Amino acid sequence: MSAFSTPVRNLGVIAHVDAGKTTTTERILFYTGQSHRIGDVNDGTTRMDFDPQERKRGITINSAAVSVPWKGTQLNLIDTPGHIDFNIEVNRSLRVLDGAVVVFDGVAGVEPQTETNWRLADKYRVPRIAFINKLDRVGADFLRVVAMMEERLGATVLPLQLPIGAEAGFRGVVDLITMKALVWERDDARAPYVESDVPPEMLEQAQAHRTRLLDTVLEQDDALLAAYLDGVTPSPAAIRQCVRRGVLSGAWVPALAGSAYRNRGVEPLLDAVVDYLPAPEDVRREDVDAASSLASDPDGPFAALAFKVAADGHGTMVFVRVYRGRLRRGDAVLDATTGRMERAGRLYEVHADQRVEREEIRAGDIAAVIGLKDTLTGDTLCDPRSPLHLEEISIPEPVIEVAIEPRTREDVAPLSKALQSMLREDPSLRMRHDAETGQTLLSGMGELQLEVAVEKLRAQHGVEVQVGRPQVAYRETLAEVVEVHHIHKKQTGGPGQFAEVRLRFEPLARGEGVRFESRIVGGAIPREFIPAVEAGIRRAALQGVIAGFPCVDFQATLLDGGFHERDSSALAFELAAAAAAREAFAKADPQLLEPVMAVEVVTPAESLGDCIGDLNRRRGLVRGQSLRGTAVVIEAQVPLSEMFGYIGQLRALSSGRASFSMQFEQHALAPRKVREAVAAA
Structure with missing residues (x-):
């Protein structure tokens, strides 16, 4: 994770759960030479999901960083979770990244968590590339997903490729910039793609899409546009430069096609990251309390944002993004958020579960620091002679809680210490003490997050606890x-x-x-x-x-x-x-507020009526329906208190064929009956 002598791209990979995000990241590690074998989520052999709970559950829980080279450029990559319960990881990663690759499922298209992540990227003004994945699956449709992105995300999407073949016959892409076909003749990751002419049956379609591409991107360069109108075809390098300008300004999002699992489309994706996503020096932070914006200057006064705290057997590491200046081992810095001085002990470049010690870190770097005793997520670290405040990271409100208590008297002190450590690591976890019952209540974003937290108490901290039933975190x-x-x-x-x-x-x-x-x-x-x-x-x-x-x-x-x-x-x-x-x-x-969830149910058409009736019985409000392949998607708002045990009922109604996802949407006034029941309880 170097400074500007080597070109740098700081990017994240974000997606809805099961869109193929970690699989895509594992292929990136392989093609860049960082890994000599491809990890598999199903086998629990992924490099990025190294936590035992991640491998056991087959999902990403913690964001993981790695640094890889590609064609002379250093890619500092963060793989983020897709599950809504761990959205704080996406939130704080996007806050410090310069760009992002958003992975879409070629069948499901735009899913709820993708929308949430997209809005976060809008909030932090992060330029994006879309990678439409799983195009080898039944029902996959590249252009349908592009249309969904424009409709549901309000984005201007710029297809740079068209898929060659459909579903099981997907074998390559047409590059609309070079008008060449890139074909992967085998699934073997070690077999490079073959470049050839555009298939004759696709030539007319490709030319139409290329014309739309040029009409759009050449608006970024008046001279090129004038020459194009005079009949001069711009070079691929000139087209890429125009695409890059539009990406950096947020005018559009390029869309690429592929199937990461079958090793198709990953190399062109890496090329696009280098060609279109910003370098640190392309980004100026406008969210500082100083009179001017913060330029990425390696020789200026030090300024960094702490975006994650992680504890392991080696001590507590604080992950920082350096925006300006440099930090050397042993330097004293001001935590502008608390007003306290901190001293950097050791500095590390992190590669998933491995680390490389550094003597200094510089503007543009993402690194870990050991020795910062009181620094928390969102704190600004800076030169005490040039204090400033960077925009803090927004923390979501918890919606569910459980009562926890130590199993034995000997566990009381270790439990308190472990909880304090976990709350420092994950600011979306909250703890409160109920004065009436004497219980300690741990709250978070969902049942899965709390399950993981309790398991962490046992596995990492050696504390046995008794856990009550999950309860809604009302307001x-x-x-x-x-x-x-x-x-x-x-x-x-x-x-x-x-x-x-x-x-x-x-x-x-x-x-x-x-x-x-x-x-x-x-x-x-x-x-x-x-x-x-x-x-x-x-x-x-x-x-x-x-x-x-x-x-x-x-x-x-x-x-x-x-x-x-x-x-x-x-x-x-x-x-x-x-x-x-x-x-x-x-x-x-006084009124009671209950968390209301945005729920998306994907069900076979024959179970549609039963699913809608069940949502209505749960005080749900159905907002719309749409088709997704042969299935029907129901969008609804449902109080969280009515969603406990829902998956079992949904499977019973649909013979096990339906699925759902949900995420917090808003707090709403609870009906009088609910308020009275909660007060009585």
Whole structure:
């Protein structure tokens, strides 16, 4: 993972689960010479899925980094999970990558998790290449997937290839830039493709698509466009340069065809990564709090973002993306997020489960640092003489939780230590203590994530725990505007406590969180005590009044108050604000919010009616239907509380032929019956 003396591409591979993402990555390792044998997901021999749980379950759980060479360019590659429960890995990877390869299933097309990942890439302005995979499968259709991408993702998709042959007969692609056929005559990965003329039966179709390609991309170069209109055909190199400009600006997404499992289409994909995705110096970060954007300068003041924390037998590693400057072993850096100084112990270039020690890392590098004791995901590390803040990584809200407790008294301390380590590694996991039951509740994005976390406690940390049944992680909110006046007064013989606050609480739109505003004028409350008022409100919001779930989506406004010269303190104002907030929560018609999931069911047509009826019984709202090959896709919104055990019922309704996927969509007001049942429980 070098600096600019060698061209660099920092990219991720993202996809819906089972689209062939890890298989594609394993082929990339083979063709670049990083691996001398091809790992197989089904056999548990993949290089990138090296965690025992990943190999056991046949899915990617943790993002894994590797550095590989291709035609003189260094590719720093991150393979990310496809399952929605581990979306935090995709989120934080996309935040630090310069480009991405999005893998699509040639049969299923645009799937729910692909949409989620695509929106994340839009948010972080990451240029993309689409690789439409599995074109050897029954029902695969390259151009249909391109149309789905444009319809469902709102993208301008630029096919650079057309598949030769369909389904089991898929054997190669037509390169629309060179107008040559690239044919893989055998499935053997060691057999290179053969370049030949475009098959006569495809010539007319290929010429039509090439004309559309040129009409689109040559708009990037006025001189080339004018020459083209005068009858001059641009060179392949000039066309590629125009394609690259459009990719970097976000104007379009190139689409390539292949079947990674059958070793077809991977080499042209690697060529496209080098040709079209940005180098570090092509990207300027506009998300800094400085007056100007952050250019990738190896000789400037150091600036990096910590995007992942991982612990293993060698200690805690913090993965960083260096945006500017360089970091040497032993250097002291400022964690601008916490204001603390940290010291870099050892620096490593990471290759999946292997590491190579480095003396320094530089702008454009993705590397691991050992020795950063307090740095967390999303923290900005920088030169203390040039402090700045980079945009933090957004963390999704958990939707499901389980109660966990140590199996023996001897496990209490190890469990606490293990949980703290796991929460530092995975910020999408949360922990809270239920004051009424005394239970420790671990919450996350789904049942699978919590299963993996519990197994990790046992396998990696040696802690045996008892686990309760999964429960929905509800939220609470306010429905009315209320004002409260509270005086905290306590006298115990020594110095007293006094704080007076008048607060207004009002509901906000869903997803707005908790906001605080002070309207104190004239010194009614000293300025140094106002942060304590906000802290008290936020502490009280951690436990609502209906069933002890966090209270969200409200604004608290500090209107007035009073203080005592001797007896007032930050603690007194924090206690007063917390008591006032609890009083307001009870008065403001508290409501229960339940997580609602976007559910996609793929079912044979003969089971359609039964599946829709079952979703309706689960309080689901069916939003639409579409055909996918011979199957029907149902899109619905369903409360998470109604989805426990759904897979068993779905299999029974469809004779085992239907499948589903779901992901969190929004919090919505729960019906009165649900609220009463949750409160009673």
